[in-house]
Amino acid sequence: MTTASIQHRDLAEDIRIVTLSGRLDMLGMDEVALRFTSLTAAVPRRIMVDLTGVSFLASIGIRSIIESARALERRGGRMVLLLGDNEAVKTTLGTTGIASVIPFAADEAEARHLLAA
Amino acid sequence: MTVSPSQTDSGSRAVDPVEFALTDGAWAVRAASQWLVAAGRSLGVPPQPLHRLEVCLNELLANVIEHGGERARSLPVRLDLRSGSVAGPISPDGRASRNVLQGEATLTLSDGGIRFDPALHTPAGAPARLADARPGGLGLVMVRQLSDAFSHRRERDQNVVTVRVRWPKPTAGLHGG
Numbered sequence: 001m002t003t004a005s006i007q008h009r010d011l012a013e014d015i016r017i018v019t020l021s022g023r024l025d026m027l028g029m030d031e032v033a034l035r036f037t038s039l040t041a042a043v044p045r046r047i048m049v050d051l052t053g054v055s056f057l058a059s060i061g062i063r064s065i066i067e068s069a070r071a072l073e074r075r076g077g078r079m080v081l082l083l084g085d086n087e088a089v090k091t092t093l094g095t096t097g098i099a100s101v102i103p104f105a106a107d108e109a110e111a112r113h114l115l116a117a
Numbered sequence: 118m119t120v121s122p123s124q125t126d127s128g129s130r131a132v133d134p135v136e137f138a139l140t141d142g143a144w145a146v147r148a149a150s151q152w153l154v155a156a157g158r159s160l161g162v163p164p165q166p167l168h169r170l171e172v173c174l175n176e177l178l179a180n181v182i183e184h185g186g187e188r189a190r191s192l193p194v195r196l197d198l199r200s201g202s203v204a205g206p207i208s209p210d211g212r213a214s215r216n217v218l219q220g221e222a223t224l225t226l227s228d229g230g231i232r233f234d235p236a237l238h239t240p241a242g243a244p245a246r247l248a249d250a251r252p253g254g255l256g257l258v259m260v261r262q263l264s265d266a267f268s269h270r271r272e273r274d275q276n277v278v279t280v281r282v283r284w285p286k287p288t289a290g291l292h293g294g
Contacts, residue, residue, distance in 0.1 A: 003147075023147075025143070025146060025147060025150065025175055026142070026143035026146050026147075026175075026179060027143040027144060027146070027147045030143055056150075056168075056171070056172075056175075057172075058172065058175045058176065058179070058256075059176055059179070059255040059256040059259055060179065062255055063253070063255060066247075066250050069247055069250075070247055070248065070250065073247050073248070088168050091168075091169070091263075092172055092259065092263070094262075095258060095259045095261075095262030095263055096255050096258060096259065097244065098244070098250060100244065100245065101244050101245075101246060101247040101249075101250050102247065
């Protein structure tokens with residue numbers, strides 16, 4: 001049973017959008033964590049992580065995002081989280097204080113703007 | 118998953134407690150989560166507070182699996198959910214002065230792991246730089262932030278953790294302060 005999924009597309013030479021969907025709990029992260037780490041560690045160094053289709057986000061998913069963002073930063077890259085109107089994910093992420101270090105964007109245009117800053 | 122609620126002596130509504138073996142790890146957490154959502158819906162807990170409670174349950178079970186030791190993983194975890202009404206300030210931070218009737222859901226989780234009192238856990242503040250962000254320890258921070266009350270007691274060699282979430286009831290408020 002697949003409960004989480006991951007896809008990606010490259011928007012430009014150095015901008016990649018990685019889309020996570022479904023339940024990012026322990027089971028869901030078992031399914032997508034390795035692929036997520038690998039996609040965010042590849043050549044494009046500006047990564048937009050689209051969480052608009054995530055129905056449930058546990059700390060194990062947030063840990064994975066933080067670890068990838070830190071690795072990206074060490075390589076001179078940057079990550080932005082695209083949340084859209086996903087209030088459940090916004091509420092969960094809001095408890096952790098990570099908005100101060102990984103910016104949130106409401107839409108793709110804002111995410112591009114933040115990645116270019 | 119079908120769960121049938123019943124009325125308790127104290128006037129609250131409850132569902133039959135369930136037990137989950139954590140030997141299945143992530144699958145057990147998922148099954149517990151599915152039970153909670155079905156039970157919460159049957160008790161009339163609205164989606165937003167039910168989601169907060171579901172995140173808390175996931176984090177607490179992950180904590181038991183990760184830190185509870187072999188005994189915690191070999192003994193079943195017991196879950197109990199009930200709902201009722203309380204009078205109190207409408208906002209979780211207590212800023213509202215007028216008392217109103219609130220809905221309340223209480224989840225009690227009992228595990229046989231090593232003694233663990235979340236009150237002794239000091240949550241890290243928000244990081245100023247990404248390099249300072251601590252990937253670990255987020256689970257309890259999330260439970261504290263998403264619940265309206267969170268307590269621990271040690272009973273019969275078990276950790277008994279209680280998490281409460283509240284929400285404004287759409288009925289007329291009580292007169293007060």
